Amino acid sequence: MNPLLTPELGTYVWSLVIFMTVLFVLRKYAWNPLLDFLEEREKDIAESLKMAESAKTDLEKIKDESEKILNEAKKEGKAIVGDSKLRAEESATKILNDAKAKSNEFLDDAKSKIEIEKKRAIKEIKEEVVDLSLELATKVLQRNVKDDDNSKFIKSSLEAVKVDEAKS
Amino acid sequence: MFIAEKVGKEWTMDQAPQYAIDHVANSKKNIVEFEFLNSLSDKISNFFGISSESLFYIDLGITKHVFLLFFVSLIVVSTIVTLIQGYISHKKNIPNKFMSIIEMFVIYLKDDVLKNFIGDKEYRSWAPLVYTIFFFVLFGNVLGLIPIFDLTGLIGKIGYKADVLGKENILYLLSKGGHTVTANVNVTFAIATITFVAFIAAGIQKYGFVQHWKNLAPSGLPWPLYFVVVPIEFMGLFIRPLALTLRLAGNMMGGHIALIIFITFIFSATAELGGLAGFGIAPFSISLALGLTMLELLVAVIQAYVFALLTAVFIGMAIHVDH
16 A cells, blocks of 8 residues: 555544644634734724724814814904004094194184284284374474465375274 | 765665655654553554554554654644734734734634634634644644754764664654655544534534534425435535545645655666766756745645635535525
8 A cells, every 4th residue: 555645543543632732722822812812902903093083073173163263263353453443544534633623723713813913913003104194294284384285185184094094 | 986886776766756755654663662552552443343453453653743743733832822922911012023924824814714704703713723724734834844854864874973873763763754744644634524523513503413414405406306416415525524635635745755756866867877967967956856845835835724714614614504
């Protein structure tokens, strides 16, 4: 018989015994602990992936919210700035107008005062002129009083002055 | 030439096939004698009524392959238990190189073979068997490729005295080749027997004893067909482990025989044509042997995988009858 195919029941029995022993030992000390370990690790990985996923969605939510808040704040800020600008402009124009009005008032006041002063000055000048003319007239009169024409002229001039005075 | 003369005296070309077969075969006698094993063999054989001259005499003596079975199982157990215990006791640790290889195989077998063929829930109870078959066969195959014990034989040859290792020394007895336990049909048949028992047990566990055997043939066929289908399925049941046995043993045997034949080209050429021819053919012969060894490494892994895969497939077939 070919030695490669001889039945050796002893070897067969030994193989069974040895293989079963190896199976028993490896099952207890290698495969079951390793499979438990791998399962646990798989579970851990799945869990952490899930956690990462939820953290991601949370982060997105927070991001959205913060963006919303930021946008609102921006809007509000814009509104505030616009409002204050408007108000500032308003108050500026008001101040300007007030100032203009006041200056106009001053101007008018000054003008009227000047006018009064002017009138008074004119009046004073006129009085001075009357006085001077009277003086002049008396001086002239003292010399030519006899002359009728002169006296008539003086009288009419005086009348005119009086009329002027009444007019002004 | 000296070498040619020496080889010519010890070697003739027609010796090569027998030499190759002897290299792969188990030793004819025990390499270590244990008296209690011999008496146990007698007792068991007598119990079954087998005479000591019979071919089926249960000889429990430690032959070379039995010794190597112990050797392989020792290495498998120590390597795998050490690596896995070291790995899982430090949860944060990264697996080292060897552990990564083991983990790669374990995860691959788990996800692509066990869960696929046996099922997501049921796989757990059969996983240790499939893993053990894979690694036991793998270590047996690969250790057969490493000529550790041929080196021990060499010690005897190069010693200052030719008889440093006597003819009865265990190292000398181990040195004459035959280191691949998985090339022995008895060993592979034993593992196939375990597969056989496993897939029948899986079916019985799932469906109960009667229903499991009813599952052998699909129901709903016209009754005359059962006379054809049942015998075929029943034969198939026994052909499966036989196919497993011969596939693995044949592959390992064939590779080693071819390897030895390639090497004997050198001796044959030297003996028949002289020393120069021997030197001439050596590079050719050795490169062939080298290439074949590379191929054998591949075959060692593939055959271990096929054995484990088919075990898972058969168990799956017994559990999922519908497909």
